[in-house]
Amino acid sequence: MKKYLLISLMFMGLGAVAQTQKMPTATEMTTKTMEALEKKIKLNSTQRSIIYNYNLELSKEQLEMAKKRQAGTFDPDDVTKYYKLQNDNNDKIRNILKPEQLPEYEKFLEEQVNGGDKKKKKKKRGKDEEEEVVTGISGLKLPPTPPPAP
Numbered sequence: 001m002k003k004y005l006l007i008s009l010m011f012m013g014l015g016a017v018a019q020t021q022k023m024p025t026a027t028e029m030t031t032k033t034m035e036a037l038e039k040k041i042k043l044n045s046t047q048r049s050i051i052y053n054y055n056l057e058l059s060k061e062q063l064e065m066a067k068k069r070q071a072g073t074f075d076p077d078d079v080t081k082y083y084k085l086q087n088d089n090n091d092k093i094r095n096i097l098k099p100e101q102l103p104e105y106e107k108f109l110e111e112q113v114n115g116g117d118k119k120k121k122k123k124k125r126g127k128d129e130e131e132e133v134v135t136g137i138s139g140l141k142l143p144p145t146p147p148p149a150p
Helices: 002-020 026-040 045-071 076-096 102-114 137-141
Strands: 121-124 130-133
Touching: 026 045, 026 102, 045 076, 076 102
Parallel strands: none
Antiparallel strands: 121 130
């Protein structure tokens, strides 16, 4: 009896975990991206519509990759294909934006790489030491720093 109860509780727990990790739809992902973009750049209705469609197609590709990864049929060439699509998508968006909107779009892309609207942070290392943590594209260009000595 205890074994049966334990097994049933385990399956209910796994079911709850599976439900909390629901994959968003392409529409939800695109809507979230557009909301973040519109916080940075004022778009007219035509720009909004065209950019939404571009981002929707990119989100569909991203979901296809995630499904392939879950199914175990993921191919490393898919990553290259996705990045090419993403770069093409960014180029298309740049062509739609007005010249005065482009600097804000570049900042938006930088923030997306950084994981949101984050600035450079300082991280305490010791009593009087501080290490500057650089995120984003500029962080990728820096040589790796050795870990602090114990």
